[in-house]
Amino acid sequence: MISNLPIYLIALPLFGSAVLLLGGRKTDRWGHIFATLMSAASFGVGAYLLTIMLSKSNSERAITQKLFEWISVGTFKVNAGLLLDQLSICFVLLITGVGTLIHIYSIAYMSHDHDRRRFFAYLNFFIAAMLLLVLGDSYLNLYVGWEGVGLASYLLIGFWNQKPTYATAAKKAFIANRVGDMGLSLAIMIAFATLGTVSFAGVKEHVGQASTGALTAIGIMLLVAATGKSAQFPLQAWLGDAMAGPTPVSALIHAATMVTAGVYLITRSNFIFDAAPTAQLAVAIIGAITLLFGAVIGMAKDDIKKALAASTMSQIGYMILGAGLGPAGYAFAIMHLLTHGFFKAGMFLGAGSVMHGMNDEVNMRRYGGLRKFMPITFATFGLGYLAIIGVPPFAGFYSKDKIIEVAFNTGGIKGITLGSAALLGAAITAFYMTRVVILTFAGAKRWDEKAHPHESPFLMWGPMVLLALGSVSSGFLFTHGDALRNWLAPVVEPVAVHEAEVLSPAIVSILALVLVAIGVGLAIVKYLLSDVPEVAPKDVTVFTRIARRDLLQDQFNEAVFMRPGQALTRGLLTADRSVIDGAVRAIARMAVGSGNILRTTQTGFVRSYAMWIVLGAIGLVAAIWMVTL
Template structure:
């Protein structure tokens, strides 16, 4: 946990550096830190300056919202307590970057290159996180990959400009309901399973944890975009907005969003099947030691009397899950009826309908097809086959996804080793050039002083010779000057 904390701290400092540079650029360009004057004068500022500000704001958003390339800290942050993951890593802190981009919308609207960079980061991250989530056996890390992917949807929508700003914030709100509920559900499962996080050791828990099963199931249906639930309304609107971008860019972004929907349905169905359905694999597992350290405050109490089988969590844990499940079911419809969410944010974010090459019905139909494909593949792999107790070798992509698509390996090779080589080079330059110049100058002065000191030997004859030589030089110089 300490290592994860340091990693999160360092990665977020990179994002904070981007925010600091953006703030300084804003001040030097507009003479103020206030959003109002800045956003109202973007039309009078050069595109190059706005692009620089936008890219630095994007860097800040990547750090805080775990977007590529600053995404590596979020999975490790799952070492913390699950309620923290539900609140900070699902509903609040990690979505701050999305708010920053949307709130700075006027800057991005006037900087197309920065806006394109935002959409690319969002599209890449939504696929990156989804692929990582497919290969995780740790229930919290699977949800962490899901969080990264869903925030990728929000960033993608924010990069679409006025077409997508409202839908980015709408998905931010609905995601807060169902993802916080899913994280609390994961914590409830861990509580009932004596702190076990490996889904390969779960199975058949729906009979023993009915409240957790129902609330987690509603969150699952919401995140995959089941019709009528909150995720259906917000994610569907983002996919529509992506296609409405138009041109080749619109087709690429819309296709990425649809592919992400299929992968989301796959990995979340995988989580449901491995946790609540199938064989009760936990019966074949040794009981976890009650003295084992726990990251869950609630689990520490029951660890003293660890039960040999799963059990439902107490009301202090299930009631918040029920509240969030209600939001997961009705939140999207509440915000969508009468376009109330759109009208509420439009004065700040603006809105544009765009010209989508596909009708809303066609996009919805495509999303449903992707949903069914993802669910079907997951059911074929995990619903009809026994779950292996040891992860199979898998394909090259699967092995890479288990290692977070080699992001830590990349950071180690490029940043850590690169930093070490750079440091050694700087040390060599410092010792050879900087210290060499200083020490060489000192040695030269010391040598010259030593030679001159020999002239001051205390003998009168030496001083007489010196005086005679000096006088001779003065006479010679005087005669030479007169001759000229």
């Protein structure tokens, strides 16, 4: 039975994780291979399910699997069930496909780590949780996966928790995510309160009964959830620090999959946002702000992973913007998500490969001229680079230009503002990505005497090559004959009528390419044609300084949330100790005191026990008499 298969997608990696965690040291020798096989098997199941879905007509492709009745309290009934439809299969294949490649990569990357088995256990656990997130058939099931990936992310960011800063980074990510999670749980509660159901199908069915106000509230809360998980403004501060985790983790979780969960959530909830225009506009605005925010930070980062992280933030901004543009944008948001999954994961693996060859150095100012020493890494990274800046015919060109085009086509001031922001973002992206490539692979050698750059082993470059192939071809494949749009049509219901074209696709592409060329040119002038100092120059403008400090996001959080929060906590602690504890202690003393008095009735003499029975009997009879009188 086909409808019994989806659970295996989740069960296989979950089993792998359980075996590795419970098996302990005994599984050290083969644990990493086992975990990789579990992930690959899950991919196999996903691919098989895709072939089945392809063989059916588009409206009959969704597969639902009811697992068991999970919660049944009064009218609140939730089934644990899975929903594999056109949207979730995209994610399933991305998660298991890229996930398996990254498992393979990690076998080599983590080969010197004592705790490689634990690493693979967490990776497998992440795959299972992420699959549950995209396969759950209700908001509550999604929430379980949502929390699961949060936990996996926390464990993996802090994987090297012997370094206190890494442990702090993990905690920071966790706390920022908790703020978002609060939004998700509130959204679920509001949905249940107004609609009486939390399943996707149920909410979609009853969405017409709710007031716009309630739907806007749900939408805003879902957006809060998305900003936490997807590192969007204003909850974006954790992603840069999350790069403390091993690089494969950054590639898988903090670039390709988990951070895109917010986009999934919004796209999945399209029926809510389509009925709540205010919330939808908020989504688009958050996306536009973040895509610029991340791009600006990206320009100032010297740490290769942090530069890529800023880029991730910015690219997810594009996706959120796309998702915020309504039915016209969902498919392109998902398309950009998938293409980004390929090229950004590929570039992160490339960065890992560079670090692998450079004694874990991350400062790009200490790189330079590496293309001769790492030709394959350079080639794959370069293809990813061409994809992200949107050079035709690479993947990013198709997906990003479409989002820009749709943004313009929403019309009015809204369309011009959002479209311009997206265009500007494209130019900045071109600048900072060119900067990364030049600083790393071109120019003069600036590295340490001790570094001996070399190409990485096959297990590492193999996955990079496959991902590079994806960055080259996926955009064309998805747009050819509107393949992905038609595929997703039953889930996101695109508008049949084309909206007024403000700018034609050709003009958008030309505009974008011109801006990208300017960005690339500026970067070449600044970093290739002039010397790059090994230490970041100090005499820079105030803007650069602010950008280097992540646009003061941490300072803002500390001043507005952390310090007042700490003061409040201290105040509450004092109140708790004096007032509440005092009252509790007094009650406890009373309880102990009365216990000590009452226990004296237990004399140990059977005659007195019998007397109690007699007294009890007299009391009982008397009481019954009194009641009846």
